[in-house]
Amino acid sequence: MASGTALIYDDEMTSHRLLWEDPICDIEIPERLSSCYKNLKCYNLVERCLSVPVREGTEDEITLVHSLDYLEVVKNTQKMSEEELRKASANYDAVFFHPTTYRCAKLAVGATLQLVDAVMSGTTRNGMALVRPPGHHSQRDAANGFCVFNNVAIAAKYTQRKYDVQRVLIVDWDVHHGQGIQYIFEEDPSVLYFSWHRFEHQRYWPSLRESNYDVVGRGKGEGFNMNVPWNKIGMKNSDYLAVFLHVLLPVAFEFDPELVLVSAGYDSGIGDPEGQMSATPECFAHLTHFLMHLAKGKLCVVLEGGYHLRSLSESVCMTIKTLLGDPLPALSGEMKPCLSALESMHDVRAAHKPYWKCFSYEDLTPLKDLSTKSCQLEEGEPVQTGIPLVNQQEAAKTNSDEATKTDKFLELHMKEILSLEPAVRTVVAVAEGNADLLPSFVQMEMNGDSEELKAIVRAFAAEFVNVEKVLNVLGNMLAVLEKIVKKKVTSGLVVSPEASLSSALALKHCRNLRLQKVLCIFVGDMDMNIDLDDGKAFLINICGKQSEQANTKYSISLNWKEDAEGSTFSSMLFGVILPVAYSYQPDLVMIVVGSNQILGTNGISLLISLLQGLAQSRILALIQDTEVQLLEDIAKPLTGDITPCFGTCTPALQENIHMVKELRKELQQEWKMLQCSGK
Ligand code: Q9C
Ligand code: ZN
CATH class of the missing domain: 3.40.800.20 (Histone deacetylase domain)
Incomplete structure (x- = not known):
């Protein structure tokens, strides 16, 4: 895959100029x-x-x-x-x-x-x-x-x-x-x-x-x-x-x-x-x-x-x-x-x-x-x-x-x-055995054993799980998150055995760190316990199965029926996700990838790549450890490397089309970038 940017310039093209x-x-x-x-x-x-x-x-x-x-x-x-x-x-x-x-x-x-x-x-x-x-x-x-x-x-x-x-x-x-x-x-x-x-x-x-x-x-x-x-x-x-x-x-x-x-x-x-x-x-x-x-x-x-x-x-x-x-x-x-x-x-x-x-x-x-002759120009005007x-x-x-x-x-x-562009692009926290799945130039995060972060994890996770088991992973995740929020790095990637738990902790820590708006995108089947009332988080849930929850102002579900092989999901991406995301103007994007994600590797890379237009490219990606085979496809777009070939956009399924249309109608008063008609 080619890399690099060519610049073609020559002073000689400045000699052409107006003489009168x-x-x-x-x-x-x-x-x-x-x-x-x-x-x-x-x-x-x-x-x-x-x-x-x-x-x-x-x-x-x-x-x-x-x-x-x-x-x-x-x-x-x-x-x-x-x-x-x-x-x-x-x-x-x-x-x-x-x-x-x-x-x-x-x-x-x-x-x-x-x-x-x-x-x-x-x-x-x-x-x-x-x-x-x-x-x-x-x-x-x-x-x-x-x-x-x-x-x-x-x-x-x-x-x-x-x-x-x-x-x-x-x-x-x-x-x-x-x-x-x-x-x-x-x-x-x-x-x-x-x-x-x-x-x-x-x-x-x-x-x-x-x-x-x-x-x-x-x-x-x-x-x-x-x-x-x-x-x-x-x-x-x-x-x-x-x-x-x-x-x-x-x-x-x-x-x-x-x-x-x-x-x-x-x-x-x-x-x-x-x-x-x-x-x-x-x-x-x-x-x-x-x-x-x-x-x-x-x-x-x-x-x-x-x-x-x-x-x-x-x-x-x-x-x-x-x-x-x-x-x-x-x-x-x-x-x-x-x-x-x-x-x-x-x-x-x-x-x-x-x-x-x-x-x-x-x-x-x-x-x-x-x-046929002229537009709104009056004759003789x-x-x-x-x-x-x-x-x-x-x-x-x-x-x-x-x-x-x-x-x-x-x-x-x-x-x-x-002025505030971080010097480091992407840090990751993954188990050592997975490190060779990563592009060579990302920086590893090992600060999770700071006592302060451990204390935050303990306080949060004690009631859910065996804390000691996830202490290091979650501590590392918080360390990555802090680096992003403090603008030491642009983006981060964390593999966790408990992606949805991790995301809830991350979101909670975002509040501690006084982040105003976090866009959370869940891909795959996951339980989410997220407080969504105050607008400080916006949840987009992309899943295969019908969710029972109705959409609310800050939470929408995209029930996406698996498309034919090679098909992309441009109507959802350009028609819903990106317009809503740009309207919301988040300070951080958190993408959480769980099991049964239906976008495919190309879809998920394209999504992550395009989300870099938001929040000054500040993205925290959390991956469920069962999905570790996606590591490279997620790490690459985070580092600014756009590799996938998305292929042509085959027609989307009727059900998906219908879902997108309804959703757009429902949401466009609130999220104005969805609008594309003056009528
Ligand atoms: N009243 C390019 O930008 N303006 N060309 C003519 C006559 C000419 C622009 C106005 C503008 C040419 C490459
Ligand atoms: Zn011009």
Whole structure:
């Protein structure tokens, strides 16, 4: 299994720049690239990546997507005077050429292909290419929106040819619609293109009818183009997360790509003058983390837009930290998608219902009939083209005030979310005989014989069991728990002969340690004696047998009927567990694995892996000693190692579908991240 993260960067791509005044293009500056690299150095991330050199993309590679005529046009800009460059630029919308543009655009293509080669050959698991000029707006015969060659589209075609790959997923989280990518793969079912974009009912650039949610692809490619239009500005972490959970991820897991490419624009982040959105840098850590679970981890992130230097560079750092497997910072902000986001989600889910099994059982009210010509734009109504000239100076001042405000906010915010990261990732407490089942780099815990901890165990367990027998195990468990709570380590794993007793003790100790909220997930058949009234613990019980207990505010049962071999449980995971967990915002996640667990090893690894998005990745895993064969599958995701191949998502059983639907209905008033419709 491949490991490591590739980073592709070259200073030379900073030579492409705007030579004249142009208020539309003047945000696409060389410092976008250099400031990202500088910040990566600052966080000591460069030395943790494998540095891969850039190369030029060849003419054969560029013409996988672009016409020879267009290639010639760009080539000819090399020897032009400034006057000629201006004229050539004016042939396209929001584009500038420089004498080095052709060279840089070839390097941007080549850098992207170097990244894809590193990942497809198994040299690294994943990686990021920092490139300029960006690519996703450029088309077969046209430059557009600062983009010259379509780096990501070329990479998709290149991979399919060279590595005989059948399915590529392109996730475009840039705030603009990558219409170039859409056009290139519109009729191609082998490339699934997902884009969210500022749209404002078609008033926002590039103001295209075909950017709306009902444009789903054509011919054989029907269903393989997903557009999520943002009709309001100010979208937040919870809006982006909701779209991932309820739109992209179910479809992506069903599609089961062999490679994931990200058109990674950070103009969808806070402070960006183009996007006007509010997602904070750690949001990109979470988005990245989700995508790392597809395609056996083969994830290539390629820079597109991003025009607020601080926001851009912090978000790029969060992306690369996550690719490297670091713990995730908690997602900040209220976990409640806004009404406009809910409407967009509903519309795109309804539009895609005919094409994806994951939506086929949903009650989605039919779509509004959008006229074929234009969307909500009235005939003759002018398209917003930016700020009226008279107000430009004032607007520039307000913009720069805003930018400085965001700078200050981000300085504090990043300190806050990164300062307390523990030095050690995972500690374990297991019987010595089991130690060889563990990854070699985890740290063992032996502090259980402290008298203080023993006293806590004795006081707790005396009435239940022969205390002396479990004294050491439970003492070790408390020691592990304390290390997590005191932020000495990120996560811990304990094997115990009495998993459910252990969990009750652990929870009690959490209260002693003044933890506010603990999310407990029980997998398998267990008795639970947990006090659930005050909201300090939330219990999710995943079991095969029908439980008699009704769901309460802080306790839900998922009675999961065993699925067919290889089937995953994405509807439960993305439809219930993760939305509830993100809404609850726990300080610690405790996962308890008992006998008869019905998820299978892949299911349990995926669950544990995805739970690292919560509670700053602080997880305590308790395993019943009869289930010790699961040790490696649980330890690996805890250490940030994502290995399992989840395979395609076969249709879930009717009973499970029904259970998930009822549960969502019942819970979505309380736990808002479950919502995915404005109706
Ligand atoms: N009034 C990328 O982010 N704005 N391109 C044009 C015209 C162009 C963005 C506004 C924005 C291009 C890669
Ligand atoms: Zn953009």
